[in-house]
Amino acid sequence: MENYFSINADYLPEDYSLEFPIFINSSVSKVTHFVKVVAPGTSLSRDQISSFVKKYSQLYLLEEDRHKFLDLAMKSKKLTTAQGVGLIQQNVGQHFSSMSNSENDPKLLAQLVDDCGQMVTHLVDVVETSKSLDDIKNLITQLSFHDHYTFDHSLNVSMYSIAFYKHLYPFIDKRELVLTGLSGLLHDLGKLFVSTAVINKPGDLSSEEFKIIQTHPTKGKEIFTKLIPMLGKEVDWNTVMEVMYQHHENYDGKGYPLGLKNEKINERAKICMLADIFDALTTKRSYNEAMTTEKALEIMYTLVGKKIDPQLFQRYANFASKPVNFKNANLSQTLDGNFDPSTPFNVLGLKPWDAKDAPILEKKSVLGKVHFREEEHSRSPINSRKKSA
Numbered sequence: 035m036e037n038y039f040s041i042n043a044d045y046l047p048e049d050y051s052l053e054f055p056i057f058i059n060s061s062v063s064k065v066t067h068f069v070k071v072v073a074p075g076t077s078l079s080r081d082q083i084s085s086f087v088k089k090y091s092q093l094y095l096l097e098e099d100r101h102k103f104l105d106l107a108m109k110s111k112k113l114t115t116a117q118g119v120g121l122i123q124q125n126v127g128q129h130f131s132s133m134s135n136s137e138n139d140p141k142l143l144a145q146l147v148d149d150c151g152q153m154v155t156h157l158v159d160v161v162e163t164s165k166s167l168d169d170i171k172n173l174i175t176q177l178s179f180h181d182h183y184t185f186d187h188s189l190n191v192s193m194y195s196i197a198f199y200k201h202l203y204p205f206i207d208k209r210e211l212v213l214t215g216l217s218g219l220l221h222d223l224g225k226l227f228v229s230t231a232v233i234n235k236p237g238d239l240s241s242e243e244f245k246i247i248q249t250h251p252t253k254g255k256e257i258f259t260k261l262i263p264m265l266g267k268e269v270d271w272n273t274v275m276e277v278m279y280q281h282h283e284n285y286d287g288k289g290y291p292l293g294l295k296n297e298k299i300n301e302r303a304k305i306c307m308l309a310d311i312f313d314a315l316t317t318k319r320s321y322n323e324a325m326t327t328e329k330a331l332e333i334m335y336t337l338v339g340k341k342i343d344p345q346l347f348q349r350y351a352n353f354a355s356k357p358v359n360f361k362n363a364n365l366s367q368t369l370d371g372n373f374d375p376s377t378p379f380n381v382l383g384l385k386p387w388d389a390k391d392a393p394i395l396e397k398k399s400v401l402g403k404v405h406f407r408e409e410e411h412s413r414s415p416i417n418s419r420k421k422s423a
């Protein structure tokens with residue numbers, strides 16, 4: 035049976051030869067029936083589009099034409115940033131649900147992962163101009179990404195990662211931003227194949243359940259290793275896989291799965307971790323109100339030198355639009371070791387913070403907003419780092 039999805043007709047370009055047919059839903063009682071009202075190759079005027087909407091209220095496309103519609107809609111000059119991200123969000127949601135059903139169909143899974151490359155290319159176009167963490171955070175709030183489900187969370191992490199990477203490397207090639215965004219989007223891929231009963235369990239997790247959650251980086255890597263030969267060659271999928279595998283490694287070497295230390299952890303995996311924690315703290319969850327940017331940065335500051343790389347954190351904190359004076363901040367809580375950023379129905383693992391655990395940063399960096407010399411970080415990583423083959 036064919037699958038259909040509804041579209042916002044405002045995103046259809048006028049006087050443009052459409053590559054796909056358009057349908058209306060004429061289902062009667064329980065019998066589903068879609069009728070083609072526009073054939074491929076048709077051009078519609080704005081008046082025709084409006085009269086269609088008036089007459090039928092909702093227009094539909096075939097699921098297989100989703101990408102063509104997204105490509106076309108993203109080219110529409112009328113789209114606001116929020117509408118653009120909203121469209122991508124619909125696609126990500128649909129792709130993630132198809133991915134979670136395709137573990138035994140590697141060809142389909144590879145196709146869906148390849149499609150994510152296209153989506154992230156559009157995403158880079160809409161978010162790379164974001165000037166601060168709060169630009170992205172406001173966008174996420176505006177789109178009312180309700181809860182902390184894996185696909186919403188993954189899209190958020192992707193957006194924060196792209197924007198922060200652009201802040202670190204202002205003159206970076208677009209391909210590198212797409213790679214960063216893809217790494218963020220797919221970082222929790224392994225979770226799609228871990229028992230949903232555990233992932234979505236409300237309340238505290240037992241140590242066995244926590245161990246199951248902790249398998250997701252390895253699970254993601256296992257799946258991806260088989261997938262890479264089937265994927266398009268224009269993306270450095272090995273880096274995407276490395277981020278997937280390393281995004282729970284800690285700066286101090288106490289993370290998982292390998293316990294890698296600072297310099298052994300891929301920079302994009304560290305960025306992914308920052309975005310992962312920031313999103314978990316600032317998104318409204320079932321049992322927690324969303325934190326402000328400042329509060330979230332204060333909590334993250336307590337993890338500097340443990341989970342979090344001090345240098346990257348300084349850059350991340352500077353990326354917030356309001357400077358945080360960590361010296362005078364009310365540092366009273368920190369995240370406990372059992373915290374995992376993407377367990378949607380869990381209470382955030384916060385515990386009292388002990389001042390004797392104060393992070394050791396350079397003196398100037400604890401006195402508020404610090405200006406770093408841009409040239410240190412704005413070199414292109416294409417030239418400055420060896421790329422994994």
Ligand SMILES: [Fe+2]
Binds near residue numbers: 250
């Ligand atoms: Fe994760």
Ligand SMILES: [Fe+2]
Binds near residue numbers: 187
């Ligand atoms: Fe995550």
